[in-house]
Amino acid sequence: MCRHIAVLGPHAPLAESLVDPPYSLVRQSWEPRRQRHGVVNADGFGVGWYAPGDPLPARYRRAGPVWADESFADIARVVRTRALLAAVRDATAAGADPEAAAAPFAGGPWLFSHNGALPGWPECAEALAGQVPAAALLRLAARNDSAFVWALVEQRLLGGAPMGRALAGAVATLARAVPDARLNLLLTDGAAIAATAWGDSLWYVSRGRRTAVASEPYDDDPGWTEVPDRTLLAADRSAVVLTPLTPRFPEAADAPAVVCKEPAS
Template sequence: MCRFLAYIGPELPIESLLLAPENSLLNQSLDPELHPSLQLAGWGFAAWSDHLLHPEAPLRYHRPKAAFHDDNAKSVIPSLQAHTLLSHIRAASYDASVVQADENCHPFSFDHTPWIIAQNGALPHWRQLQRELLPHCKDQYLTQMRGTTDTEFLYVLLLSLLEGDSDEDVQRGFEKLLQVICKAARNLDLAALTKLKIALVSRERMIGVNFGCGHEGETDVTGDWQKLRDEDLPLSMLLEPIYLLTGANFQDYANTYDIDPCPEGEATSAILASEPLTENAEEWLKIEFGEIVFLERKDGLIRKTVRKLDV
């Protein structure tokens, strides 16, 4: 499975998010804690910092090779810091259909939008589904698509469906996204389990979405993801939560993802991840299947909202 990590909070060294912790994103690509698979198909990150020459735009870095083999990471990353970050390591099957190239590494970023995207998931049959989905796509985004991944196409489709950038607009956009995908799959008789665990990030904002549909294209999927591990692994992974950690003074805990817990409304930092990154998983809020979480940093504090998606 792919993995992602997003952060908003005070400016801090990117090294403390991607390299230093024992369970860092780069270390997970070689020695994962929870899901015993390697991510060898590339990795990348995008970061906003007030210390960049263009602080309103994300600095992007990606390489189409295993993160733990990236000889540039340990020389570039220690020189950078950020207040907003989205990072991703890519898993892909190894066959002739998989293209390992810079343009296929997450996160994806287009002009004319504040949003960047990464995901841990897949849209089966997405090339055939384009017959039904392309009419929903706007040329201003389609013409920016450079790679061959389902995630970049989902990015085009989502941006085309957005009517604005408010939390309400983004939620409606994601709800429309799954609705048009399910309708296209039904029309083409291509219904299949579709796991969409998506991180959508802009400056000082991040949104996590955990949804999709089951083997028959149904969206009202239920079950205990842990009990399903041995009997239906794809369904288990569909229903698995994504994880959120909020608190204060993250910068005081060198080489870990530890943070000081604090009451609702007093958090200064937030980390959204595809799996819990500390030994105590109970510290992490679970964003369950069918939920969307909105986080925004204003006046140094994190505003958080969790809602059910209407699909």
């Protein structure tokens, strides 16, 4: 599993959201409070942010633990942004992709993170491969389940789907093919945030013109609200909307009939 966070608000240093809070994402890399699967998130980390006047995000990712990266501390102190998405990673399986496997994944104006797992990976890829064009499969940033989930989401975004519908459609496809999948997805374009709670914790808080959506609260502010499981969240700087994701939500019609099962040992 992983921990991740997306923030929209006034210009502020990355550290204000990722380092300074008492239970910040950096601290969650070794001491998460609400993580249901895994213990330490030391298999990579990343942060993406938006610079003024540029619609495409910048990213800084590394394969090791965030607490060991002195360069990140400097970047977080001086880089200011109105929108960010960051994650610390607990790998679900060994791999050879180093920082390419660390979120956020990116394409066009979007930043994406997956907190969860596809049990049975990579055998599940065979059952789901038809949902992604061959060229997109060949361009996967890494050979892990999260990169594949991003390919499913990005395909829908490039087809014109709004962010929330793109996440809901991917969750419908994956949940039908992999019934015990954990699919907490987080997506931003720098102006809005979309997320799903599906198998692990998700929280949000709005303070004035600032909205944060995270795997768990980074402080003890009573304004933090937990998102119910099986829920789609859509947020901007002024509002947060929650929509239940039920087995009958419209995107389920696009889900494949095949069910991917973990191979017998």
